[in-house]
Amino acid sequence: MSINICRDNQDPFYRYKMPPIISKIEGRGNGIKTAVVNNADVARALARPPMYVTKFFGLELGAQTSVNEATDRYMVNGAHDASKLQDLLDIFINKFVLCKACKNPETDIVITKDQMLYRDCKACGKRSPIDLSHKLSGVILKNPPASVGKKGSSGGKKGKKDRKDKDKDKIDDADDAENGERSDDELTKRIAAEAFSLPPVQATHGDEDDDDDDWAVDTSEEAVRARVKELEGQVGAFVIGDDDEPDGNDVYSQLGIWILEQPTKPNNVEVFKKIKDLGIENKHRTLQVLAQTLFDKDILTQIKDRVPLLKKLMTGDNHEKAFLGGTERFIGREHPELISSIPKILHQYYSYDIISEDAILKWGSRASKKYVDKEISKKVRKAAQPFLTWLEEAESEDESEVEGDADDSE
Numbered sequence: 001m002s003i004n005i006c007r008d009n010q011d012p013f014y015r016y017k018m019p020p021i022i023s024k025i026e027g028r029g030n031g032i033k034t035a036v037v038n039n040a041d042v043a044r045a046l047a048r049p050p051m052y053v054t055k056f057f058g059l060e061l062g063a064q065t066s067v068n069e070a071t072d073r074y075m076v077n078g079a080h081d082a083s084k085l086q087d088l089l090d091i092f093i094n095k096f097v098l099c100k101a102c103k104n105p106e107t108d109i110v111i112t113k114d115q116m117l118y119r120d121c122k123a124c125g126k127r128s129p130i131d132l133s134h135k136l137s138g139v140i141l142k143n144p145p146a147s148v149g150k151k152g153s154s155g156g157k158k159g160k161k162d163r164k165d166k167d168k169d170k171i172d173d174a175d176d177a178e179n180g181e182r183s184d185d186e187l188t189k190r191i192a193a194e195a196f197s198l199p200p201v202q203a204t205h206g207d208e209d210d211d212d213d214d215w216a217v218d219t220s221e222e223a224v225r226a227r228v229k230e231l232e233g234q235v236g237a238f239v240i241g242d243d244d245e246p247d248g249n250d251v252y253s254q255l256g257i258w259i260l261e262q263p264t265k266p267n268n269v270e271v272f273k274k275i276k277d278l279g280i281e282n283k284h285r286t287l288q289v290l291a292q293t294l295f296d297k298d299i300l301t302q303i304k305d306r307v308p309l310l311k312k313l314m315t316g317d318n319h320e321k322a323f324l325g326g327t328e329r330f331i332g333r334e335h336p337e338l339i340s341s342i343p344k345i346l347h348q349y350y351s352y353d354i355i356s357e358d359a360i361l362k363w364g365s366r367a368s369k370k371y372v373d374k375e376i377s378k379k380v381r382k383a384a385q386p387f388l389t390w391l392e393e394a395e396s397e398d399e400s401e402v403e404g405d406a407d408d409s410e
């Protein structure tokens with residue numbers, strides 16, 4: 001007996017089938033484990049390496065796993081019945097197998113040079129991004145599809161390799177278990193831990209012989225004021241007239257200038273601490289300032305490192321809107337040479353789950369002179385169009401998707 005790969009597809013002629021999961025509980029007490037007996041067959045039906053499936057279960061259940069292809073043993077710690085695993089498998093299929101546009105399961109996982117993951121559809125040719133914020137994405141990047149799950153390629157060495165993999169698995173799992181609580185709280189914890197060990201503020205003024213004067217920041221009040229003027233000119237004022245904020249509140253300028261003034265870009269913990277000190281960790285405009293100041297011309301390689309910070313601060317629709325506005329301003333006013341990279345930038349925002357589809361589409365649907373001149377605003381949206389179109393198509397195909405936990409990895 002087999003079941004549809006896409007279980008909510010009711011089409012009687014649907015031809016993509018897989019065996020239903022068979023599991024077996026072994027051991028007892030603290031040592032109780034679940035063997036996913038036909039893990040390899042299920043994975044084969046999905047054209048994915050078996051370890052991805054087992055790992056996914058482990059990550060979703062917060063349980064350690066062990067994988068041994070040579071002995072065909074796929075174990076998840078704890079007792080989990082087959083129907084629970086089957087439900088989890090639906091999520092795996094939605095996130096890592098089905099084409100987002102046409103729902104066909106015949107896809108390959110593609111890893112690009114800049115470490116983005118896609119499902120490449122053989123049926124319709126579209127590429128759907130894979131949610132990089134899911135911890136399995138990290139596992140996939142570390143164990144690309146081509147390097148795992150190819151049976152019988154290395155004969156006698158295999159057993160040894162598998163044992164090694166298994167050991168490595170254990171280490172990875174330990175790490176993953178830790179990761180489970182990470183994303184949000186990690187930052188908070190690290191802030192607590194590092195708050196007292198932050199490097200002292202750059203006070204280069206007056207001491208030592210400043211041969212490297214380029215780096216030195218003159219902190220005398222007058223010099224600071226002059227520099228602030230210069231920087232404000234550089235980025236444009238951070239405070240943009242808005243109805244829901246009283247005017248003349250320039251904590252945003254303080255944040256923006258502080259970031260720009262550092263000789264090297266401050267790390268996420270330092271930035272978050274500064275934001276907290278200024279009391280603007282819940283404000284949407286904080287995100288606008290960050291979009292204008294965290295990145296430079298190499299933004300495409302820099303977004304990744306800022307994901308935890310941005311996700312932590314992104315607490316509402318206005319926040320997403322402000323971040324996109326800040327991006328528009330950053331590019332429109334400071335880096336017009338990046339206009340052609342806008343689809344890629346938006347794509348990263350989307351793939352890293354920083355900005356939702358809705359927010360991007362809403363932003364793209366109307367030029368506005370709030371953040372830049374209307375002409376630039378139009379230009380920016382025009383450049384974004386290929387990505388917007390792609391997103392729209394993917395989204396309209398998506399509407400049939402069952403609402404629920406399928407897209408929730410938090």
Ligand SMILES: [Zn+2]
Binds near residue numbers: 101104
């Ligand atoms: Zn497709």
